[in-house]
Amino acid sequence: MGVTEKLWDALTTVIKMNDKIERLAGTVVTQQQKIEQLTERVIRLETALEIGLATRNGPRRIEHKTRE
Known part of the structure; x- marks a missing residue:
């Protein structure tokens, strides 16, 4: 095999x-x-889940603890 063929x-x-x-x-x-689209879908699903859970259980109230 010549140099030309190798080149x-x-x-x-x-x-x-x-x-x-x-x-x-x-x-x-x-x-x-595709990964970015899936990430967006997961974020929307998480948001919908959180909204659904919040409305099902009613609004959450933060209880203030008193110091003893």
């Missing part, structure tokens, strides 16, 4: 790796967006 193989390998990295970066962006 050509190295160059094609780098080009292939660059393509894979670009596709991976796109996948990472998509996954990050």
